[in-house]
Amino acid sequence: DVDETEIQPKKKRNKQRVLLLSSRGITHRMRHLMNDLEALLPHVKKDSKLDSKSQLHLLPELADLNNCNNTLYFEARRHEDLYLWAAKTPNGPSIKMHVQNVHTMDELKMTGNCLKGSRGILSFDKAFEDTEWGRLTKELFTHIFGVPPQARRAKPFIDHILSFSILDNKIWFRNFQIMEKDPLQPNGPPQTSLVEIGPRFVLTPIRIFEGAFHGATVYSNPEFITPTAVRRLERQEKGMKYGARKDAEEESSKRKE
Amino acid sequence: AVPQQKVEIDDKIALERIRESIQLDPSLSWTETLVVSYPETIEVDVDDDLNRELAFYKQALHSANAARALAAKHSFPFTRPNDYFAEMVKSDAHMERIRQRLLDEGAGIKRSE
Numbered sequence: 001d002v003d004e005t006e007i008q009p010k011k012k013r014n015k016q017r018v019l020l021l022s023s024r025g026i027t028h029r030m031r032h033l034m035n036d037l038e039a040l041l042p043h044v045k046k047d048s049k050l051d052s053k054s055q056l057h058l059l060p061e062l063a064d065l066n067n068c069n070n071t072l073y074f075e076a077r078r079h080e081d082l083y084l085w086a087a088k089t090p091n092g093p094s095i096k097m098h099v100q101n102v103h104t105m106d107e108l109k110m111t112g113n114c115l116k117g118s119r120g121i122l123s124f125d126k127a128f129e130d131t132e133w134g135r136l137t138k139e140l141f142t143h144i145f146g147v148p149p150q151a152r153r154a155k156p157f158i159d160h161i162l163s164f165s166i167l168d169n170k171i172w173f174r175n176f177q178i179m180e181k182d183p184l185q186p187n188g189p190p191q192t193s194l195v196e197i198g199p200r201f202v203l204t205p206i207r208i209f210e211g212a213f214h215g216a217t218v219y220s221n222p223e224f225i226t227p228t229a230v231r232r233l234e235r236q237e238k239g240m241k242y243g244a245r246k247d248a249e250e251e252s253s254k255r256k257e
Numbered sequence: 258a259v260p261q262q263k264v265e266i267d268d269k270i271a272l273e274r275i276r277e278s279i280q281l282d283p284s285l286s287w288t289e290t291l292v293v294s295y296p297e298t299i300e301v302d303v304d305d306d307l308n309r310e311l312a313f314y315k316q317a318l319h320s321a322n323a324a325r326a327l328a329a330k331h332s333f334p335f336t337r338p339n340d341y342f343a344e345m346v347k348s349d350a351h352m353e354r355i356r357q358r359l360l361d362e363g364a365g366i367k368r369s370e
Binding site for chain 2: 161
């Protein structure tokens with residue numbers, strides 16, 4: 001009987017896989033941050049470093065080869081500045097962000113711990129809903145940082161939460177362990193508390209492109225100043241101070257003569 | 258040198274169109290994504306480390322509780338049972354170092370008192 005084996009409405013699935021890779025020239029801290037993300041997100045496929053910084057168009061192909069529909073690409077510049085590209089491959093969009101204030105899980109100050117590969121709750125604050133770029137970023141981060149239930153190494157329980165907050169036009173990332181019981185009162189009433197696991201970092205959105213690693217800019221952050229420009233200004237200021245001091249010295253030596 | 262004025266681009270229509278093109282099916286069950294929105298914006302002084310971290314903590318705590326309620330509604334397992342053991346993100350050796358450091362700090366405070 002054909003009718004009895006009628007096609008059941010297939011349960012809809014959230015299928016995501018993320019390719020994680022970096023450019024050449026990343027420092028140990030950046031590498032540790034990448035390893036932390038790999039440990040936290042079981043649907044991530046890590047790949048070897050990309051050889052050339054000018055050939056980003058290879059990335060969508062690479063993601064496709066690895067059966068990934070998202071890409072996180074860490075780009076290191078001058079061995080000190082770190083940029084993060086978060087992209088939906090192959091059709092876009094992609095967001096380029098500047099990464100600052102990185103603290104990795106290795107630091108002894110963060111005392112939390114969680115199951116390797118447990119699915120984390122994603123928490124976004126209300127500011128993501130206030131702007132159009134915020135809504136797009138939220139959607140993209142939901143795809144990339146949300147662990148799909150059938151990820152191969154995913155564990156069936158929830159014990160940590162990834163929080164994203166917009167403050168000062170930057171995205172702040174934190175990762176907390178969810179504690180159900182107070183360790184000081186093991187028999188007391190269940191009360192939720194949080195302990196930070198790490199890593200933490202701050203992302204400044206720079207540009208959003210329509211395609212994956214190419215295409216028209218649909219958003220650009222006018223407030224973003226490149227770290228090189230910041231350093232140049234600092235040096236300029238120092239130079240000006242030095243120049244002023246030298247001038248004063250010359251003046252005084254002239255007066256003495 | 259002429260100071261360059263940065264051109265701001267904020268193509269809201271395109272952003273919305275792109276978002277709609279990648280959007281997950283709204284009929285997906287919550288358990289597929291586990292996304293929780295915090296109903297408040299974070300308004301603290303960026304340079305005030307203590308209050309800033311407190312605000313993030315509050316956001317995460319609120320979301321954790323909301324998520325637990327949602328999980329209960331979807332009859333989705335949330336809390337890890339005490340007898341479920343598996344590999345953790347941080348190794349035992351690392352956790353031991355953290356514990357040792359906490360102990361050392363505690364001892365240091367006591368000594369100085």
